Amino acid sequence: MSKKAINIRMDESILKDLDEYAQELDRSRTYIIEKAVSNYFDTLDEMISDKRIDEIKQGNVEVYSLEQVASKLGLK
Numbered sequence: 001m002s003k004k005a006i007n008i009r010m011d012e013s014i015l016k017d018l019d020e021y022a023q024e025l026d027r028s029r030t031y032i033i034e035k036a037v038s039n040y041f042d043t044l045d046e047m048i049s050d051k052r053i054d055e056i057k058q059g060n061v062e063v064y065s066l067e068q069v070a071s072k073l074g075l076k
Contacts, residue, residue: 018032018033
């Protein structure tokens, strides 16, 4: 997997904590940040799911049954 450099701004207290964790674990800042972001994806998935459910409940999105989709695609 290739990596790409990015620039981010971070509160100094968070950066201090990050450096302390990295030092204690003998890992790089990058490693700790990658792990944190990767683990946060589950939370983001839940937030997106909740948003989509709210949109459906509000009637802002059309919902189709599996049978309707299959029929539309000529799979029946």
